[in-house]
Every structure is written in C-alpha cells, then in structure tokens.
Amino acid sequence: MTAVPDKLALYWQYPFVRYALAVGVLISLCSSLLGVTLVLKRFSFIGDGLSHVAFGAMAIAAVFNLTNDMPLVLLITTVSAVLLLRTGQNARIKGDAAVAMISVGSLAVGYLLMNLFSTSGNLSGDVCSTLFGSTSILTLTKTEVRLCVLLSVIVVLAFIFFYHKIFAVTFDESFAAATGVRTGIYNLLIAVIIAVIIVLAMNLVGSLLISALVIFPALSAMRVFKSFRSVTVCSALLSILCSLLGILISILAGTPVGSTIVAVDIVLFLLFSILGKMLGGVRT
Amino acid sequence: MALITCQDLSLGYDGREIIRGLSFEVSRGDYLCIVGENGSGKSTLMRTVLGLQPPLGGLIRLGDGLSMREIGYLPQQTPIQRDFPASVWEVVLSGFEGSCGLRPFYSRAEKQRATSNIRSMGLEDLTRRCYRELSGGQQQRVLLARALCATDKLLFLDEPVSGLDPRVTTEMYRLIEQLNRENGITVIMISHDIAAALRYASHILHIGDTVFFGTRDAYLGSGISSLFTGGGDEQ
Numbered sequence: 074m075t076a077v078p079d080k081l082a083l084y085w086q087y088p089f090v091r092y093a094l095a096v097g098v099l100i101s102l103c104s105s106l107l108g109v110t111l112v113l114k115r116f117s118f119i120g121d122g123l124s125h126v127a128f129g130a131m132a133i134a135a136v137f138n139l140t141n142d143m144p145l146v147l148l149i150t151t152v153s154a155v156l157l158l159r160t161g162q163n164a165r166i167k168g169d170a171a172v173a174m175i176s177v178g179s180l181a182v183g184y185l186l187m188n189l190f191s192t193s194g195n196l197s198g199d200v201c202s203t204l205f206g207s208t209s210i211l212t213l214t215k216t217e218v219r220l221c222v223l224l225s226v227i228v229v230l231a232f233i234f235f236y237h238k239i240f241a242v243t244f245d246e247s248f249a250a251a252t253g254v255r256t257g258i259y260n261l262l263i264a265v266i267i268a269v270i271i272v273l274a275m276n277l278v279g280s281l282l283i284s285a286l287v288i289f290p291a292l293s294a295m296r297v298f299k300s301f302r303s304v305t306v307c308s309a310l311l312s313i314l315c316s317l318l319g320i321l322i323s324i325l326a327g328t329p330v331g332s333t334i335v336a337v338d339i340v341l342f343l344l345f346s347i348l349g350k351m352l353g354g355v356r357t
Numbered sequence: 358m359a360l361i362t363c364q365d366l367s368l369g370y371d372g373r374e375i376i377r378g379l380s381f382e383v384s385r386g387d388y389l390c391i392v393g394e395n396g397s398g399k400s401t402l403m404r405t406v407l408g409l410q411p412p413l414g415g416l417i418r419l420g421d422g423l424s425m426r427e428i429g430y431l432p433q434q435t436p437i438q439r440d441f442p443a444s445v446w447e448v449v450l451s452g453f454e455g456s457c458g459l460r461p462f463y464s465r466a467e468k469q470r471a472t473s474n475i476r477s478m479g480l481e482d483l484t485r486r487c488y489r490e491l492s493g494g495q496q497q498r499v500l501l502a503r504a505l506c507a508t509d510k511l512l513f514l515d516e517p518v519s520g521l522d523p524r525v526t527t528e529m530y531r532l533i534e535q536l537n538r539e540n541g542i543t544v545i546m547i548s549h550d551i552a553a554a555l556r557y558a559s560h561i562l563h564i565g566d567t568v569f570f571g572t573r574d575a576y577l578g579s580g581i582s583s584l585f586t587g588g589g590d591e592q
C-alpha cells in the first residue's frame with residue numbers, strides 16, 4: 074500500500090488535480106465572502122432559490138448540448154437574482170413565495186427537460202452529478218478553469234472594493250439609505266455577486282450543496298469571532314482549508330468531492346462551536 | 358429658509374393613509390419633538406421624510422443647502438441585527454458610508470471623528486466589543502455615535518430613550534441638548550416622554566386624532582398636551 078504522501082505526489086502530476094485544487098481554493102474563497110450577508114440578511118432565501126435556478130439552467134444547457142454551459146447558467150442565474158430581489162423588496166412574504174415557486178419550479182422543469190431531451194445514456198447519473206457535483210471539479214475544461222479564475226478574481230476584488238458598503242447595507246439598510254448610501258444599487262450588486270458565486274460553487278459542490286458551502290464557514294467563524302472583519306477573514310480561511318482537505322480526501326478515498334467538502338465543513342463547524350463555548354465568546 | 362419643509366403630506370402603507378394633510382417645517386437649530394400615541398404614524402412620518410418610503414401625497418422639500426448625505430438617523434430598534442457580528446468600532450464608522458461616495462476606505466479624519474464621537478458617548482472601553490453583546494442602553498449610544506458620524510447638521514432620533522434606565526435617559530437627553538445647543542445640530546426626535554419633550558424641545562409636532570404643529574409655548578397654551586398626558590400636570 075502506498076503511503077499517503079507518495080500517493081499525493083503521484084496525483085500532483087496530473088494537471089486536472091492541480092486545476093481542481095486551484096479552482097477549488099478560489100471558489101471556496103469567493104463563496105465564503107458573502108456568507109455572513111447570506112446568513113443574516115434576507116438574501117439567504119435568494120441564495121437557496123438561486124441554486125435551484127442554476128440547476129434548471131444547467132438542464133437547459135444540457136438539452137441544447139452546450140459544451141460550455143457556464144455563460145448561459147451565469148446569465149440565467151444573474152437575471153433571476155435581480156428579479157427575485159425586485160419581488161422580495163416590497164413585501165417579505167410575497168418574496169418568499171416567489172422564491173419557493175421559482176426554486177421548486179426550476180428543479181421540476183430542469184429534471185423534466187433532462188428526461189425528455191437528454192441524449193445521455195446515464196440520466197440519473199447526470200442529474201446526480203448536477204445536484205451533488207460528484208466529479209465536475211475534476212472534469213473542468215481549460216476554458217472553464219479560465220472562466221472560474223476570472224470570475225473568482227472579479228468577485229474577490231468587488232468584495233474588497235465594496236466591503237464597507239456591503240457591511241453598512243447588511244447591518245442596517247434603513248440607516249444606510251437614510252444617510253445617502255444608494256442601497257438599491259448595492260443590493261443589486263450583492264445579488265449579482267451571489268449569483269456569480271452560486272454558479273461558481275456549483276462546479277465545486279453541485280447545486281444542492283451550495284448553501285452549505287456558503288453558509289458553514291460563516292456560521293463556524295461566527296461561533297468564535299465577533300467583528301465583521303474577523304468573521305469574514307476567518308470564514309475565508311476556513312472555507313479554503315475545508316475545500317483543500319475535502320478535495321484531497323476525495324481524491325485519496327474516492328469519495329464525491331462536494332459532499333466530502335461539506336462533511337469537512339460540518340466537522341469544523343462542530344469544532345468551532347466547542348471552541349466558541351470554551352472561549353465564552355468574548356473575542357473580537 | 359427652512360431645512361425641511363413638508364406640505365400637505367399624506368403617508369401610509371400600500372395606499373392606505375395613516376396621516377393626511379400634514380404641514381410643518383424645521384429650521385436650522387430647531388429641536389422638534391414628535392409626539393403621539395402608539396401607531397399614530399410617528400415612525401412612518403420619519404421614514405417618509407428620510408426617503409425610506411414614498412409619501413402618498415404632498416411635498417417634502419430639503420432647503421438651506423441640506424443634502425440627504427448630511428443627515429444622521431437613529432432608528433427605532435430593529436431585531437434584524439441580533440446575531441450580526443460587528444464591533445462597536447465597525448458600527449460607528451459605518452455612519453460615514455453615505456458621505457464616502459465610491460471611496461472604498463475611511464479617511465484618517467473620519468477615523469478621528471469616529472473616535473471623538475465614541476468618546477463623547479462614553480464608549481471608549483467598549484470600542485472593540487461586539488455590538489450585539491452590549492446592553493440596550495449601550496447599543497443605543499453606539500447608534501447615536503454612528504448617527505453623529507453621519508451628520509453635523511441634522512439628527513433624526515426615533516425614540517432614543519426607549520429601554521434606557523432613568524439615569525442613562527437623563528444623560529441621553531442632556532447629550533442631545535448639548536448637541537443641539539453647543540454643536541448647533543438640528544434635532545428631530547420622536548418621544549413618548551411628553552415631560553421631557555416639553556422641557557427640551559423648541560417645537561412640537563403632535564400627530565394623532567388632533568394634529569398640532571408649533572412652538573413649545575403655543576403647544577402648552579393649546580391644551581392638547583393635557584389631553585395626551587390625560588391629566589395636565591406639566592408646568
């Protein structure tokens with residue numbers, strides 16, 4: 074039996090493994106950034122709904138036999154994000170109902186489309202890998218890798234540039250609006266960033282597990298840290314750590330990438346919960 | 358010229374009017390108290406004037422060179438922020454966001470002003486603490502420090518003393534009075550504390566079944582205040 078380091082060194086020679094790790098790190102960094110916003114603001118429901126929309130979009134892309142489906146999925150998800158935000162803005166309840174309709178609707182229609190038009194011999198395999206991202210991170214084409222890297226860099230830069238605005242709008246939207254922050258635009262920006270993150274994260278963990286990837290690092294960080302900045306930094310680091318570990322474990326043990334990453338996230342969440350209890354939560 | 362002029366204002370939600378035909382104006386240096394029963398529409402009025410919701414009719418005009426970016430606001434507490442990880446420092450600094458425009462970072466001058474506002478609210482020791490772990494009164498002072506970062510002209514305060522103990526309440530009123538008198542900040546405050554309103558305010562806006570707007574003395578003379586307090590024991 075080969076020792077783990079040898080095995081890793083062997084895998085490291087394959088470009089797809091290196092791509093997977095690089096893209097995995099970038100995607101997990103992005104997805105953690107808006108975790109706090111998603112956990113605490115009404116955007117949480119948008120995030121959940123959008124991941125289902127992204128599934129529907131993937132199904133449509135599959136029907137048209139697109140080899141590179143990311144641009145189409147990105148477009149549909151972004152447009153839905155903007156629309157959902159619009160409906161959600163006026164009344165909470167109406168927004169929730171709209172999300173429920175759209176998300177369950179896209180799941181159903183997506184599966185229906187795949188069933189009716191799929192040319193693939195392994196339909197349930199396809200569906201499963203779209204939902205749980207079983208291997209997609211390891212099968213990315215060069216174009217997809219480039220697109221992922223580009224989008225991730227844009228998301229990170231946008232987040233850094235608008236960091237204080239995002240804090241102000243998330244913490245107290247009324248105050249921000251009353252004092253002249255153009256909250257409408259920043260809400261839109263946040264929604265678009267969330268859409269991009271979801272499309273990215275879908276490559277890593279599949280559409281059903283996106284919320285886990287986005288929310289767990291933030292929840293873990295919030296157990297121990299108490300300021301927005303420390304929580305953001307901590308959840309970014311946690312998220313990167315989890316996806317690195319998750320990808321490596323899945324390569325070594327042959328487990329599905331997405332669920333392995335989320336499992337690692339869950340373990341770290343438990344650890345941080347205990348840590349938070351022990352520290353008594355007086356950290357800043 | 359008045360800072361804020363409201364003419365024949367109607368407000369409410371989803372086309373349902375709560376108040377109609379309301380007219381008043383606020384000039385530089387005024388201390389306006391808005392009083393009225395629960396649900397009479399005080400917060401709604403404040404939110405409408407702040408542009409957070411559209412008026413159903415009438416006119417709101419900003420004058421005297423006032424821009425929306427120079428207004429400070431202390432909202433009535435919202436439960437949404439309960440779990441939010443944010444330090445006192447971060448919350449106070451966010452008061453500058455409106456005047457930042459697209460600039461991504463806070464300037465040194467802004468950080469100094471935030472520090473001095475934190476000091477004037479007596480919060481120095483809490484700067485690094487988590488906002489949500491403070492007591493209600495401490496949180497209220499943090500939000501007032503934030504409002505002060507947003508303005509040196511005009512403060513909107515929605516029930517600034519609700520949930521504060523008597524000592525801190527007196528302190529809060531003293532602070533607001535000092536801001537009004539010494540720093541020349543115009544104050545518009547919602548309050549259920551009619552005695553304090555009559556002590557500190559220069560003008561009173563009473564909304565509800567009877568509507569009154571005028572100076573404090575005119576209000577005392579009108580006898581509406583005694584209706585509101587149910588006894589008329591203020592002097």
Ligand SMILES: Nc1ncnc2c1ncn2[C@@H]1O[C@H](COP(=O)(O)OP(=O)(O)OP(=O)(O)O)[C@@H](O)[C@H]1O
Binds near residue numbers: 398
């Ligand atoms: N978001 C909303 N949608 C519909 N109606 C609302 C909404 N918020 C408040 N109202 C209604 O508007 C009326 C005025 O509410 P408002 O919050 O302005 O009262 P208030 O004078 O500030 O009361 P309080 O003294 O309790 O703070 C109430 O009858 C309330 O039920």
Ligand SMILES: [Mg+2]
Binds near residue numbers: 399400401433
């Ligand atoms: Mg109110």
